[in-house]
Amino acid sequence: MEALPRETIVDVLEDRLRTDILDGLHPAGSYLPPERRLADGYGVTRTTLKHAFGRLAQAGLLETRHGVGTRVRDYARLGGADLLPMLVRHDSGWVREVFEVRRGVGALIAERAAERGTRPQRAELGALLAALPRAEGADAVQLADVEVHRALARATGNRVYVLLTNTLFNAYLPVRSLLQGPFTDPEAAHRRLAPVVEAVTAGDARRAREAADTYLRDTERIMLEGLA
Template sequence: MEALPRETVVDVLEKRLREDILAGRHPAGSHLPPERELADEFGVNRTTLKHAFGRLAQSGLLETRHGVGPASGFLRLGGADLLPMLVRHSPDWIGEIFEVRRSIGALIAERAADRATEAQVAELRALLAAVGDADGADDVQLADAEVHRALARATGNRVYVLLTNTLFNAYLPVRAALVAPFTEAGAAHDRLAPVVEAVAARDSEAARVAAGAYLSATERIMLEGLARSRERRDGAL
């Protein structure tokens, strides 16, 4: 069996710098300390530092310009793929993710009602039934996510599918704290059913309204659960 590659100095340095940027030690828009200073701080040479800078620039975390030191640039150049890392460092991002979730989710349901095929409607109903049949909050949560992925596919627009995947990926760092809406399979099924039925009826306005109601209700429950989780964590400290 082939051995897994070991981390290089560049790998470790990239992670350290990424953590510093995402933790706010190098705020968005600010310039990093001079290369010589950083090289001395981390005990590396400037060539190694430049390799790490190059990787961070590719991910959108750094912006490099000729003649100017690198600056933290994720708010200008970063993509949605950074969201899971950002949420891990600051759960405050969840509120902004939920705002996008509401607007995009309602639009996806509306488009799905206009464009879903009979096969996609049948898939949605089967996936909805799986939500009600799921055993345990974790399985219910995952089954619920599959309904939303299917709604995105039913729009016929692959960008909606990628956006849906990105938003779900953004939840991963705090997913366990967002499980409250899924503790009862029957209730989770009943909250989501009006969205699926409106799509099946080809009623785009009803689908948009039902999705908005579903997303607002589950958001409220998840944020309450997240707040309780923080209180328990803070109380344990």
């Protein structure tokens, strides 16, 4: 067994600052109060504050200019998809928007995979699908399902689709344990996904897109019911 990680004061402060920024207490474009005043307000040292600033700057929420101060970035205008896990953790309403993109991108990926997939890639898809009903437990079934979708993205021959697939899975990673409804029954999970893989391996692009759209809508509905 692995020991659970312990929260440090920097972890707590980072979370508090992130929440205050995303809640609008520190609006986009505004400068944070001077470090000494901010540190006193949160009851931490300036060193702790600097460490938290560094993490939030790396996450894309803050930017520090020497001699000027630390400003909240306009993440809605300048940020990228790498912010999604943080935003989902803060507000689960983002999950619905992630799923909308998941439907559109996922259906297109299945279509492209049917058009472009090589024989080895189609064989890999079949093997990954066959492994799904043998997975034990909802978490393992969910991860096995994820690997099928990663393989579908690779079969498109377009590396951007692979990165988009990774981004979308990473986006709802913070609430993944609440989205295991479609994966509690391995056989049912296999039946839902099988038409997608079968259409792709048959090279039927239209059927692959339709099957993927059905699969994505069905699993989205089940997952959102669980989240609610």
